Amino acid sequence: MSALRDRRLQLAVVLGAAAALAAVLVGASLIGARENGSGPVPAAAAAPEPEPSLFAGIEQSGVALGSPTAPVTLVEYADVQCPYCAQWSRDALPTLVDEYVRAGKLRIVFHGLAFIGPDSNTALRTAVAAGRENHLWDVVHGLFLNQGSENAGWVTDTLVQEIAGGVPGLEPDQLLAARWDKTIDPELERSAAAAKAAGVQGTPAFQVGPTGGRLERVQVVSLDPEGIVPAIEAALAR
Amino acid sequence: MSERSVRIASAVLASLGVAITTYLLYVRETGGSLVCSTGGCETVQNSSYAEVLGLPVAALGLTGFLVLLAAALARGDWARLTNAAVAVSAFIFGAYLLVVQIVVIDAICQWCVATDVLTTALAALALVRLGQASSGRWMP
Numbered sequence: 001m002s003a004l005r006d007r008r009l010q011l012a013v014v015l016g017a018a019a020a021l022a023a024v025l026v027g028a029s030l031i032g033a034r035e036n037g038s039g040p041v042p043a044a045a046a047a048p049e050p051e052p053s054l055f056a057g058i059e060q061s062g063v064a065l066g067s068p069t070a071p072v073t074l075v076e077y078a079d080v081q082c083p084y085c086a087q088w089s090r091d092a093l094p095t096l097v098d099e100y101v102r103a104g105k106l107r108i109v110f111h112g113l114a115f116i117g118p119d120s121n122t123a124l125r126t127a128v129a130a131g132r133e134n135h136l137w138d139v140v141h142g143l144f145l146n147q148g149s150e151n152a153g154w155v156t157d158t159l160v161q162e163i164a165g166g167v168p169g170l171e172p173d174q175l176l177a178a179r180w181d182k183t184i185d186p187e188l189e190r191s192a193a194a195a196k197a198a199g200v201q202g203t204p205a206f207q208v209g210p211t212g213g214r215l216e217r218v219q220v221v222s223l224d225p226e227g228i229v230p231a232i233e234a235a236l237a238r
Numbered sequence: 239m240s241e242r243s244v245r246i247a248s249a250v251l252a253s254l255g256v257a258i259t260t261y262l263l264y265v266r267e268t269g270g271s272l273v274c275s276t277g278g279c280e281t282v283q284n285s286s287y288a289e290v291l292g293l294p295v296a297a298l299g300l301t302g303f304l305v306l307l308a309a310a311l312a313r314g315d316w317a318r319l320t321n322a323a324v325a326v327s328a329f330i331f332g333a334y335l336l337v338v339q340i341v342v343i344d345a346i347c348q349w350c351v352a353t354d355v356l357t358t359a360l361a362a363l364a365l366v367r368l369g370q371a372s373s374g375r376w377m378p
Contacts, residue, residue, distance in 0.1 A: 018326035
């Protein structure tokens with residue numbers, strides 16, 4: 001009887017201690033997840049009012065935006081964490097999209113780089129994964145508009161889910177998983193190789209030229225439309 | 239199954255756990271990519287559930303598996319009790335994290351599942367060891 005009591009007592013002590021320890025860990029995990037803002041999100045908060053997309057109705061294919069038969073191609077080299085790239089995306093891109101891409105005159109190709117740090121890599125992989133669903137531009141633009149401090153961990157799952165959630169045809173959770181696919185690596189390497197071949201040493205950097213023809217580097221003097229439009233007009237005039 | 243066999247099996251499983259969590263921690267700290275056949279490892283590792291009290295879950299796991307390894311190698315009542323308490327709590331916490339992966343994150347990390355299998359086996363072995371000692375079949 002004494003041995004049986006001892007055994008039950010030991011078991012009770014062990015299970016009690018285990019349950020207490022597990023409860024502390026689970027509680028701390030739930031609190032931490034809530035504070036970091038990536039825990040379960042109420043449905044109302046996860047579905048913000050959709051805004052009209054800058055790219056609505058425009059063909060996207062992989063890293064390219066616009067008609068493949070557009071006479072002129074503009075290549076953009078950018079790191080999603082680069083503040084000047086974000087400024088260009090905010091100040092110049094909408095004009096180019098509305099006046100040139102939508103009119104079928106211009107095709108823009110995005111070559112993403114990830115030299116600033118870990119958030120660059122996470123953001124770029126997310127963008128490339130979205131490109132496989134032909135929505136790279138929606139995601140890149142969304143990331144630029146929500147750009148945080150360098151390598152502060154701002155490319156959160158929640159942010160990606162919010163951006164992707166506003167893009168018809170993109171499944172946020174699939175995008176989160178797909179961005180770590182190993183097959184994305186060669187695409188990143190291709191962009192890095194293209195940047196190296198173009199002599200890119202900082203971002204944003206641009207090349208302009210006839211679609212399918214020789215592209216030339218453009219040194220932009222400002223990050224507003226006037227900084228790039230003359231080069232596009234010159235290429236259209238050729 | 240003798241006490242000695244249980245301890246050896248526990249030590250082997252705990253060593254595997256140490257290896258896996260060390261790998262996860264190494265990849266996390268060096269910013270590399272995980273080998274992952276399930277496709278969700280990075281999503282899980284980068285989620286807000288990958289840290290507890292500011293510490294990576296992999297670091298907690300490594301600590302837990304080191305304690306379990308030490309408890310498997312040690313003899314005596316304290317080793318048995320510690321082994322059982324830590325193994326059972328690890329099993330419960332692992333089950334919670336598995337539910338989080340399936341329900342909240344919607345991604346499965348193969349390494350997390352592997353450690354869940356290890357903690358389940360370690361918890362079972364720890365309870366067997368506890369029962370063996372109490373019924374007088376083990377001689378220190």
